[in-house]
Amino acid sequence: MVCFLLHQWLIFSRSFCCDIMKKRVAVLGSTGSIGRSALDVAAMHPDLFDVTVLACANNVVRLAHQIQTFKPEMAVVLTEERADELKSILDGMQEDIRQVDIVWGEDGYAMAASHEMADAVLLAMVGAAGLMPALAAIEAGKHIALANKETLVMAGEIVMARAAAKGITIYPVDSEHSAIFQCLEGNASKYLKKIFLTASGGPFRNTPLEKFKSIRPEDALNHPTWDMGSKITIDSATLMNKALEVVEAVHLFNTPEDKVDVIVHPQSIVHSMVGFKDGSIIAQMGLPDMRAAISYALAWPERLELELEFPDFASIGNLLFEAPDTSRFPSLEFAREACRQGGTLPAVMNASNEIAVQAFLDNKISFPEIFDIIEKSMADHRNKTDLDIKSVLDADKWAREKSFSLI
Numbered sequence: 054m055v056c057f058l059l060h061q062w063l064i065f066s067r068s069f070c071c072d073i074m075k076k077r078v079a080v081l082g083s084t085g086s087i088g089r090s091a092l093d094v095a096a097m098h099p100d101l102f103d104v105t106v107l108a109c110a111n112n113v114v115r116l117a118h119q120i121q122t123f124k125p126e127m128a129v130v131l132t133e134e135r136a137d138e139l140k141s142i143l144d145g146m147q148e149d150i151r152q153v154d155i156v157w158g159e160d161g162y163a164m165a166a167s168h169e170m171a172d173a174v175l176l177a178m179v180g181a182a183g184l185m186p187a188l189a190a191i192e193a194g195k196h197i198a199l200a201n202k203e204t205l206v207m208a209g210e211i212v213m214a215r216a217a218a219k220g221i222t223i224y225p226v227d228s229e230h231s232a233i234f235q236c237l238e239g240n241a242s243k244y245l246k247k248i249f250l251t252a253s254g255g256p257f258r259n260t261p262l263e264k265f266k267s268i269r270p271e272d273a274l275n276h277p278t279w280d281m282g283s284k285i286t287i288d289s290a291t292l293m294n295k296a297l298e299v300v301e302a303v304h305l306f307n308t309p310e311d312k313v314d315v316i317v318h319p320q321s322i323v324h325s326m327v328g329f330k331d332g333s334i335i336a337q338m339g340l341p342d343m344r345a346a347i348s349y350a351l352a353w354p355e356r357l358e359l360e361l362e363f364p365d366f367a368s369i370g371n372l373l374f375e376a377p378d379t380s381r382f383p384s385l386e387f388a389r390e391a392c393r394q395g396g397t398l399p400a401v402m403n404a405s406n407e408i409a410v411q412a413f414l415d416n417k418i419s420f421p422e423i424f425d426i427i428e429k430s431m432a433d434h435r436n437k438t439d440l441d442i443k444s445v446l447d448a449d450k451w452a453r454e455k456s457f458s459l460i
């Protein structure tokens with residue numbers, strides 16, 4: 054009898070310990086490219102992760118499948134109509150997943166980001182919609198894995214200050230920032246002299262300027278190395294992604310813009326590098342697969358088994374680097390100006406880019422008009438430098454209206 058009880062207690066305590074060691078994760082943007090990669094990581098490590106919250110905008114069919122697989126506590130969609138659609142899909146599924154709490158809209162995302170059954174929040178929604186959930190997750194003291202770079206572009210000062218006040222580290226998911234974060238671990242930050250932010254150069258790295266007018270959305274959606282959502286893929290094609298990433302690096306690593314160099318590296322194997330006072334440079338490398346950066350942001354300081362291949366350096370032969378061409382791709386100049394002026398200008402750059410990218414995807418403007426719209430919106434903006442969330446949201450709204458008027 055004693056042996057039996059001891060045996061039962063051992064089984065109970067082992068499963069209890071496993072459960073309390075599991076990280077409960079909210080995945081906001083679960084139906085997107087980052088979200089799906091994150092769920093892939095979670096599925097590979099069911100002993101480490103329990104997905105308790107899922108959120109998307111409209112893709113209720115994919116969300117329903119994810120709910121079926123991960124059985125979260127809460128699911129969030131953009132509108133009440135989508136919530137009704139999701140409920141009716143779930144009604145046809147097995148009983149235990151119908152318990153999921155379905156909410157919608159801004160309040161729903163805020164609830165998801167601060168859910169008591171989530172220890173960590175992966176912020177993988179696209180665009181400005183990510184900002185308020187990010188602030189809610191920080192306010193709730195969650196472990197933050199941040200993919201949504203727009204959050205830091207719009208309101209980096211506020212976000213970093215609120216995270217610092219809460220004693221929270223923001224673990225970057227963006228591959229370059231994850232690389233820089235990894236290069237700066239230990240006490241390396243105090244020796245930092247230069248960040249080398251790598252860029253693939255996108256599909257038009259070698260396209261002459263006179264051909265830019267005839268670039269179609271399907272050409273721009275053809276990224277040479279990464280498989281990503283449509284907005285960031287167009288951003289990569291304009292180098293606006295790198296522009297956003299310069300601002301992101303400035304905030305994440307508390308570094309002036311002139312310490313962040315962009316270097317084109319078309320193979321996307323060196324994910325970024327950091328140069329130190331003594332002339333040493335540390336690089337972080339790997340094949341382009343976001344599961345590495347996502348898992349590191351979620352499991353830090355651990356590194357998880359992902360069964361990814363290493364690059365075959367002998368067959369690659371040379372790692373290529375070249376300077377970005379800002380005359381064909383002015384985005385980097387926009388970002389540097391936005392960093393120098395600060396205030397609400399980065400939020401204007403971001404919002405204007407979002408409108409211009411969507412207009413290009415909808416065949417309403419040409420590829421080079423993306424640059425024109427951003428440039429004009431930034432030039433016409435009356436910058437507000439004493440920043441608060443209201444001024445950021447006002448600037449975002451102003452930039453969207455301004456950009457629409459230019460289409």
Ligand SMILES: NC(=O)C1=CN([C@@H]2O[C@H](COP(=O)(O)OP(=O)(O)OC[C@H]3O[C@@H](n4cnc5c(N)ncnc54)[C@H](OP(=O)(O)O)[C@@H]3O)[C@@H](O)[C@H]2O)C=CC1
Nearest residue numbers: 082084085086087109110111112178179182200201281282
């Ligand atoms: N993809 C990548 O490899 C990388 C992405 N990032 C960043 O990560 C973020 C996500 O990118 P990615 O996964 O490629 O994008 P996707 O377009 O593939 O996915 C976007 C996700 O956000 C949801 N979503 C869209 N609009 C809203 C909204 N208004 N409110 C709430 N949810 C919304 C989508 O839902 P639905 O499916 O229903 O539309 C989807 O789940 C971006 O900020 C991007 O810059 C950073 C580095 C790499």
Ligand SMILES: CC(=O)[C@@H](O)[C@H](O)COP(=O)(O)O
Nearest residue numbers: 227228252253254255289294
């Ligand atoms: C995977 C990732 O982090 C993307 O942001 C990637 O960097 C895009 O490639 P570009 O270097 O072409 O912008």
Ligand SMILES: [Mn+2]
Nearest residue numbers: 227228229298
């Ligand atoms: Mn990136």
